[in-house]
Amino acid sequence: MKSLSEIDTVSKRASRAIGFSWGVAEEVGKNIRLLEMFGLPGIKNLNNFFKVKKNSKFENLDLINKDNKSVNFQLCPINVGINFLDQINAIENLGEVTFQKIAYPLLFLPFVSRASEIIGKRLSLKINEREFLLSFNSSIYSNFLTNEIINLAENVSVKFLDNSDSFNQNEWEELYKLSKDTFVEESDSLKQSGAGAGLTDND
Amino acid sequence: MKVELRDPKVIMKLSRLGSFHQSKLSFLRSFLKEFKDWKYKRDLFELDELGYGVAIYSFSKKNRVYSLICFANDLDKNERSDRVIATKWDAAFTLFDGVPTKNDIERLKNEVPKQEVGRLSYKELTLSRANKSVRVFNHVVERLSKGIQPDINLLSKVGYLYRTTAVYGSGKFGLADRFRIKNREEIYGPFRLEMMLVYLVRQFTFDQVNHVARNKNRKKAVNLDIEICKNLGIGNSTGLGMAPFIVNHPTLLHNWISARETALKKIREIKNIRIEDSDLFKECLKKSLKNITSWNTDSEYQQVKIKSLIKDLNIFINYLEKGFNFSQEFAFNDIYLWIEKNSSEECIEYVVSMMMEPYDDIVNPLARKMSSEEDRYFNIPTRRTVEELNKILENNYYRILNIDFSNKKNNKNFWFISKNKEEPRLASRFEEKGSELEQPLAIARDIKKLHERLSLFKNSSTIAKFLTNNQDLRHVVRRAFIIENFPYSEIQDNTIGESIVPIDMLRLKLSFFGALKFDPRSDKWLRICMFQGAPLPDQLKNYDDHWVYNSLN
Numbered sequence: 060m061k062s063l064s065e066i067d068t069v070s071k072r073a074s075r076a077i078g079f080s081w082g083v084a085e086e087v088g089k090n091i092r093l094l095e096m097f098g099l100p101g102i103k104n105l106n107n108f109f110k111v112k113k114n115s116k117f118e119n120l121d122l123i124n125k126d127n128k129s130v131n132f133q134l135c136p137i138n139v140g141i142n143f144l145d146q147i148n149a150i151e152n153l154g155e156v157t158f159q160k161i162a163y164p165l166l167f168l169p170f171v172s173r174a175s176e177i178i179g180k181r182l183s184l185k186i187n188e189r190e191f192l193l194s195f196n197s198s199i200y201s202n203f204l205t206n207e208i209i210n211l212a213e214n215v216s217v218k219f220l221d222n223s224d225s226f227n228q229n230e231w232e233e234l235y236k237l238s239k240d241t242f243v244e245e246s247d248s249l250k251q252s253g254a255g256a257g258l259t260d261n262d
Numbered sequence: 263m264k265v266e267l268r269d270p271k272v273i274m275k276l277s278r279l280g281s282f283h284q285s286k287l288s289f290l291r292s293f294l295k296e297f298k299d300w301k302y303k304r305d306l307f308e309l310d311e312l313g314y315g316v317a318i319y320s321f322s323k324k325n326r327v328y329s330l331i332c333f334a335n336d337l338d339k340n341e342r343s344d345r346v347i348a349t350k351w352d353a354a355f356t357l358f359d360g361v362p363t364k365n366d367i368e369r370l371k372n373e374v375p376k377q378e379v380g381r382l383s384y385k386e387l388t389l390s391r392a393n394k395s396v397r398v399f400n401h402v403v404e405r406l407s408k409g410i411q412p413d414i415n416l417l418s419k420v421g422y423l424y425r426t427t428a429v430y431g432s433g434k435f436g437l438a439d440r441f442r443i444k445n446r447e448e449i450y451g452p453f454r455l456e457m458m459l460v461y462l463v464r465q466f467t468f469d470q471v472n473h474v475a476r477n478k479n480r481k482k483a484v485n486l487d488i489e490i491c492k493n494l495g496i497g498n499s500t501g502l503g504m505a506p507f508i509v510n511h512p513t514l515l516h517n518w519i520s521a522r523e524t525a526l527k528k529i530r531e532i533k534n535i536r537i538e539d540s541d542l543f544k545e546c547l548k549k550s551l552k553n554i555t556s557w558n559t560d561s562e563y564q565q566v567k568i569k570s571l572i573k574d575l576n577i578f579i580n581y582l583e584k585g586f587n588f589s590q591e592f593a594f595n596d597i598y599l600w601i602e603k604n605s606s607e608e609c610i611e612y613v614v615s616m617m618m619e620p621y622d623d624i625v626n627p628l629a630r631k632m633s634s635e636e637d638r639y640f641n642i643p644t645r646r647t648v649e650e651l652n653k654i655l656e657n658n659y660y661r662i663l664n665i666d667f668s669n670k671k672n673n674k675n676f677w678f679i680s681k682n683k684e685e686p687r688l689a690s691r692f693e694e695k696g697s698e699l700e701q702p703l704a705i706a707r708d709i710k711k712l713h714e715r716l717s718l719f720k721n722s723s724t725i726a727k728f729l730t731n732n733q734d735l736r737h738v739v740r741r742a743f744i745i746e747n748f749p750y751s752e753i754q755d756n757t758i759g760e761s762i763v764p765i766d767m768l769r770l771k772l773s774f775f776g777a778l779k780f781d782p783r784s785d786k787w788l789r790i791c792m793f794q795g796a797p798l799p800d801q802l803k804n805y806d807d808h809w810v811y812n813s814l815n
Binding site for chain 1: 383384432433434435436437438439440441637640641642644645679701702724725726729730731733734735736737738739740
């Protein structure tokens, strides 16, 4: 089994070799490490993308807008990912961002995961019919469980989820009421002696 | 009195970093301190009469066990090489996490001796190999087998029976990634498991030499005297592989230097020095001279440094003895100001190391802060502005910004990874091919380029906008935001200039390891000795923390 350190180093060097700058290559190394750590096929997708990249053109997207379309070629997932990450504070308020035709979209995913940590919000990523819930770069919840290469996503969307509870007030109160069963009813003498502070605010 | 931390622009110059010496903060010393109350055991020793076979040593405490597995092999003298291109060694080692099963040992027997081309697993923590100093090893076997102890003078000149040529950890070749073990309190200090491996290998070398001598002459043979053992360490040959490490781990480098600088600042701020503390400082200083006078090297570069160190130290000791008053307030501050004014960099840093000796209460908490969660500082704060980044560059790199890289001599070398051994190398970009594959280690040049490129942008532009068309400088943008919070994270020198002395970079790292007697064999590799004078594993319970200065050599 390869260690995550080996995965990071080899991905970084391969990214540099294929033509990305060292700084971008460092990002890719960290990203593939992240994918593999979460059990997603990072190496497989990166390797395939680089094999295709040698003989194909991919389009860059410098400025991320609400709706992003490729003009001539498929979008490069690393370029789009880098700019998504770098511009995350500006695009956070757009609510939802969509992309058409991102090549090897799994390579875009870790940028979104890291962006979730930067802005402190959960992000919902949809790659065609596959859905991913990215929580602060700490977990990835998904219906994508196969170890496969996804070489193109016709439609990708990223939704910025508001920080809100996943339960209603009634559910919370029911649980809170139960939690109070660990408390002790105070008798008069306990009220006098149980707390460390005095009984008036002025003592 | 408040003393300022020393200026990174002075301390982080290569000539200064290349003058660092071991100290109480050094990893091999903090390792011994951490593991002194662990249970040491030799679990297995199955060597044949020539000393070839398997041995296992362990440190354990509660449910935690670390086991060193040693594989000693027959090696043809023509195959013995310290160079990284070697493929066979006298012995190979791995530090195993827990107690290895028979299956583990069988698996590792096939993999560990292959080193870089073998495959390790998450159960193994570190990996190393070592070659005998054949001259010394054979001499010791010969003498012991005749019932007599070896020639101390010969042993003193070399200082070890074996020297390692590489120690790997942190996920290399399939070894356990650091994230698996980083929360273990006993290994909070950097390189602690690498230190454990080297320390236990040292014990193996004594056991092996005794075993071979005994098998040579069962009637007469004696064991190597314990005091002689204590005064032998483990040698190490180190090449350029180590140099990029300190560039590639900026926050870690900061934490090492910052611990040293903080210790110095706190010591200089002590108002009243206790007599026992000043006595200990003077005692360590005087005893340590033996380590310098027995420092053998053929390197002219190092000889000059040693001579100047001895000269400066004698002047300094004379200054101390001719009426320096330790009962005056802030005496260590006065000492520091005096050496800064009157001594070479080599001597300044030597005395700084010595000043830490009496102060466990200052040094020990700092030693636990020398690791780094590097990933936490990886993201670039792209919301910030060009103006802010410019300020960071001008505040933290102003000397570097004055280097003229259009001058060939300032741009002479490039760092690359050799295809043969996947190891870092340095070459002239004007004489050798391959500079298009340069590693991102020319930080000074790229920082200067970044500064020039930023001048074309509006001050109010965000870094996100700047990066859109300047991804080639992304690696130094990241570094610049790191140095803002970690001022000792960057070498304040040109690492590709004509006058670069790469062994300064090696020595910086090795001094933090705790190495003694740096012996440069060229400007690109050197030999050192580790654990010379250290207590043996079964002496750890009550050992003298100042053992470094009590060596007989």
